[in-house]
Amino acid sequence: MRPVRPVAVLGGVRIPFCRQNTAYTDVGNLGMSVRTLGALVEKFGLHGQQLGEVAMGAVIKHSSDWNLGREAALSSGLSPLTPGITLQRACGTSLDTIVHIANKIAVGQIEAGIGGGSDTTSDVPIVYGQKLRRRLLAAAAAKTPKDKLAAFKGFKLAELKPDFPGVAEPRTGKSMGEHCEDMAKEWNIARDSQDEWALSSHKKLAAAYERGFFDDLVVSFRGVSRDNNLRADSTLEKLASLKPAFDKTSGRGTLTAGNSTPLTDGASACLLATDEWAAAHGHEVLCHLRDAQVAAVDFVHGEGLLMAPTVAVAEMLARNNLTLQDFDFYEIHEAFAAQVLCTLRAWESEEYCRTRLGLPAAMGRIDPAKINPNGSSLAAGHPFAATGARIVAAAAKELKLRGGGRCLVSICTAGGMGVVAILER
Numbered sequence: 094m095r096p097v098r099p100v101a102v103l104g105g106v107r108i109p110f111c112r113q114n115t116a117y118t119d120v121g122n123l124g125m126s127v128r129t130l131g132a133l134v135e136k137f138g139l140h141g142q143q144l145g146e147v148a149m150g151a152v153i154k155h156s157s158d159w160n161l162g163r164e165a166a167l168s169s170g171l172s173p174l175t176p177g178i179t180l181q182r183a184c185g186t187s188l189d190t191i192v193h194i195a196n197k198i199a200v201g202q203i204e205a206g207i208g209g210g211s212d213t214t215s216d217v218p219i220v221y222g223q224k225l226r227r228r229l230l231a232a233a234a235a236k237t238p239k240d241k242l243a244a245f246k247g248f249k250l251a252e253l254k255p256d257f258p259g260v261a262e263p264r265t266g267k268s269m270g271e272h273c274e275d276m277a278k279e280w281n282i283a284r285d286s287q288d289e290w291a292l293s294s295h296k297k298l299a300a301a302y303e304r305g306f307f308d309d310l311v312v313s314f315r316g317v318s319r320d321n322n323l324r325a326d327s328t329l330e331k332l333a334s335l336k337p338a339f340d341k342t343s344g345r346g347t348l349t350a351g352n353s354t355p356l357t358d359g360a361s362a363c364l365l366a367t368d369e370w371a372a373a374h375g376h377e378v379l380c381h382l383r384d385a386q387v388a389a390v391d392f393v394h395g396e397g398l399l400m401a402p403t404v405a406v407a408e409m410l411a412r413n414n415l416t417l418q419d420f421d422f423y424e425i426h427e428a429f430a431a432q433v434l435c436t437l438r439a440w441e442s443e444e445y446c447r448t449r450l451g452l453p454a455a456m457g458r459i460d461p462a463k464i465n466p467n468g469s470s471l472a473a474g475h476p477f478a479a480t481g482a483r484i485v486a487a488a489a490k491e492l493k494l495r496g497g498g499r500c501l502v503s504i505c506t507a508g509g510m511g512v513v514a515i516l517e518r
């Protein structure tokens with residue numbers, strides 16, 4: 094066995110994230126990925142270079158995108174000898190593509206690679222139902238015009254009704270928002286604390302843009318230079334006035350358009366390498382990816398759909414002999430403000446930590462001022478597969494600016510999973 098090698102994060106870029114049906118309606122995952130990878134190639138002078146792997150992913154994807162990682166790599170300016178792969182773990186996708194690259198570097202299979210992701214809710218595959226699809230396939234396979242016509246015998250106009258992809262769990266039929274409403278009720282997360290969290294995310298993202306934090310992290314695309322979901326002028330009064338978006342009837346709904354992520358389009362990517370490759374190519378190591386972990390919860394039988402990061406973090410910290418307080422800052426993906434607040438409350442709960450996480454005591458409190466220092470998904474938006482690499486790129490830069498430290502990254506995903514990681518400088 095070769096020894097495990099440290100994995101260096103050299104940096105990342107993304108295009109501005111844009112709300113559904115705004116700036117990126119006619120570009121799709123491949124176009125967004127190509128622009129993002131091209132910008133990364135530009136940033137690190139990788140033109141014509143052969144990397145060990147490009148791993149990309151998308152949650153909502155056309156079959157014409159084929160192997161998105163390879164297709165995007167081929168159009169990125171990298172050497173065509175760079176292989177590419179496409180992975181998917183819902184909102185954890187691009188943290189997972191980064192971990193995929195990191196694992197290959199760690200065990201000595203590659204020296205450098207790119208992990209990223211892209212998603213669109215503006216260019217979704219809308220398909221015909223099974224009946225019409227079978228007819229079309231039969232017609233395509235038919236050898237004679239007569240057989241082609243026969244495939245449509247008994248055709249009904251209703252068969253033209255399209256199927257749209259949904260943001261719903263196949264096993265429960267509930268949307269992410271409906272599941273998170275259940276969690277907010279179980280953990281007694283008040284509406285005003287969700288709104289305050291959302292407002293703070295917008296204020297922090299706006300401030301980070303103002304001080305130039307994103308100048309080398311966000312590249313303009315299609316005439317857009319900032320995330321267009323960002324509302325620096327949002328107020329608690331306006332947020333408080335919004336109606337519940339998912340539980341509209343019980344009178345107890347607390348999740349709204351303001352404290353939930355919007356449907357978003359975007360792409361992001363990060364470059365990882367060994368320390369030696371970074372030095373040989375003249376790149377600074379921003380931080381190292383020390384470890385990562387994935388966990389799942391049994392949401393079908395009552396656990397909160399988006400609570401798996403609580404489990405993944407507990408497992409990862411135990412393996413690394415760290416406590417929840419041993420971090421200088423935290424990057425917790427804000428699928429919904431309530432998701433973050435439920436997670437924090439669970440870590441503070443002695444009962445949850447004992448019974449669910451098998452720990453002797455509560456994991457304890459985190460100082461909220463240390464969470465998401467440059468804003469997060471509520472303000473930037475959340476193109477599912479692009480969020481992980483957005484977070485890693487921003488956290489790596491933050492660690493560099495601070496001159497060192499440790500960051501915990503935590504992302505909840507559909508399917509009741511959580512992907513988490515430790516970054517250190």
Ligand SMILES: CC(=O)CC(=O)SCCNC(=O)CCNC(=O)[C@H](O)C(C)(C)COP(=O)(O)OP(=O)(O)OC[C@H]1O[C@@H](n2cnc3c(N)ncnc32)[C@H](O)[C@@H]1OP(=O)(O)O
Binds near residue numbers: 182184185507
């Ligand atoms: C998938 C995974 O693996 C894990 C995860 O991350 S789970 C999360 C996945 N993401 C989702 O499920 C997306 C959830 N979001 C949605 O479905 C939709 O955004 C939503 C149903 C919540 C809202 O959709 P919508 O009603 O079309 O929102 P929208 O019209 O933009 O906004 C409604 C109002 O809120 C206002 N608003 C929104 N954000 C605001 C803010 N920050 N400040 C002030 N006002 C705001 C808008 O201005 C609008 O006001 P008016 O009615 O006065 O015009």
